[in-house]
Amino acid sequence: MAGLYFHIPFCKRICAYCDFYKSADLRRMDDVLAAMHRELETRRGYLGGEPVRTRYFGGGTPSLLTPQQIRDLLARAADLYDCTAVEETTLEANPDDLDGPYLEALRQAGIDRLSIGIQSLDDACLRLMNRRHTAAQAREAVAAARRAGFGNLTVDLIFGVPGFGGDSLRRSLDGVLALEPEHVSAYHLTVEPDTAFGRRAARGAFAPVGEQVSETEFRLVHETLTRAGYEHYEVSNYALPGRRARHNSAYWHGEKYLGIGPAAHSYDGCERHWNAASVDRYAAGEAAGREVLTxxxxxxxxxxxxxxxxxxxxxxxxxxxxxxxxxxxxxxxxxxxxxxxxxxxxxxxxxxxxxxxxxxxxxxxxxxxxx
Known part of the structure; x- marks a missing residue:
């Protein structure tokens, strides 16, 4: 079995912590989508005929795509790869993109799992991270997804944010538990040089939390979620019984996967491949990088x-x-x-x-x- 990953690098707003390749120039989206359709065709032999078990739209902000654009990519992939055994199709989404009509259309397009980037349920923390939603919008996004029939949701949280541990983190954790997601991804903030936080840190205007605070907050997250019945099954991931993320689990167990889109990575069991981390170079068809593993x-x-x-x-x-x-x-x-x-x-x-x-x-x- 194999996985298929679609990287959608576009964002309306750049988060202060994000070190992934991204672009705020939404005018290039059609060019990139056309190139992704071409890449699906040119790399059709990459998985060696193995059935695709999982499909994942990551970013960036995949919820900027229209349902029809999502449907078209999935349909093209189904024409070129064996998708008859697909068990999970996930889309990462910002809470403020998820209204009722959009959610209904996502389900009709073939999405059966949402990864909702809540990050925090403290509005001041969300402003610090330059997120474009509020805590209220995050709660409403989950409620709207349930009303639309989504029975498999994961939400993201970030801890280790200076000034937002302690009671703020506890409130976010309690709020997440009240939403009853099937899965939670909880990431410790990493301050990378080429981010807004990294640039602030370089000029002394932002300081990452220390080791003791990291340990305290990690334990709070771990103990809160495991007491609530979530299995801490991977460094940053917690799931209710039977609700592990199948796509990401394939990465951790060495299965093949094909990444489509700018900066996307692929693995065929022997080699790693990656696409140009540039909208312009990717759309122009620049050759991917390659590493043969010893x-x-x-x-x-x-x-x-x-x-x-x-x-x-x-x-x-x-x-x-x-x-x-x-x-x-x-x-x-x-x-x-x-x-x-x-x-x-x-x-x-x-x-x-x-x-x-x-x-x-x-x-x-x-x-x-x-x-």
Missing amino acids: DCDRFNEYLLTRLRTAEGIELAEAGRLFGKQRLAKLEQEARRMAPSGMVRLTDERLSIPPERFLVSDAVIGALFETR
Whole structure:
């Protein structure tokens, strides 16, 4: 099985924290959509005939697309790829885009799951992040989606925002739980250089939270959501039983995926490919970048993706894929780390406890094989 990803890079407003490729020039949308239709055609052999299990519209702001534009992309993909086994079709959306008629049309176009970018239910925090919706609009968007018949919703939250931990974060978490989404993605704010927050930080006008605050807020999110019945199944993701994000789970389990659109990435099991991070260059058909993974790369990537999940690594599978010598070395290093509680090691599995996911990058990096 494989995944199909459509990257829609356009935004009406640029969020202060966003480090993804994006463009506020909506005049180029038709050119990019035409190029995406061409790319679907030219890369039709990329997945090797594997059935498409999930489809995902990410961004940017995919909810700027009309339902007809979404329908056209899905129809073209169905003409060129085996989409008969699709289990999930997700669209990322800004709350203020989601009114009743639009939501009804999305369902008719083939969208069966929404990822709603709430980020916070504190209006002052939303203004700081330069979001274009209010807390009230976020609540109404979820209610409208339910009225339109959407039974599979995920909402995004951001924590680690300076000045908006403590009671503000608790209120946002309580508000999210009141909305009863099937899935929650909770991300710690990362201040990247090429963002509004990063530029403010460089001139001393914005300071990221410290490690102790990060740990406190992470634990608050983890404990609040898990007590409410959500499974902390991946570093930033929580789901009610049976409601894990299927598309993103495919990334973490090494399945093939094809990315269509500016800056979109693809993986065919052996190589990574990526498109030009430029609307102009993508629309002009500029060739994509390519990286052939070495055996060491594949092993480290296996560690990186699997150890982001609650299940971690199945040791027998790792031995089959990468050999007994590598497995023995991995187990030796894991045994050294296990007494600290940073990892769990049994005869069958190696994993990072979800309550320690905040430091997973450091743990995984320590297990990487060096060239």
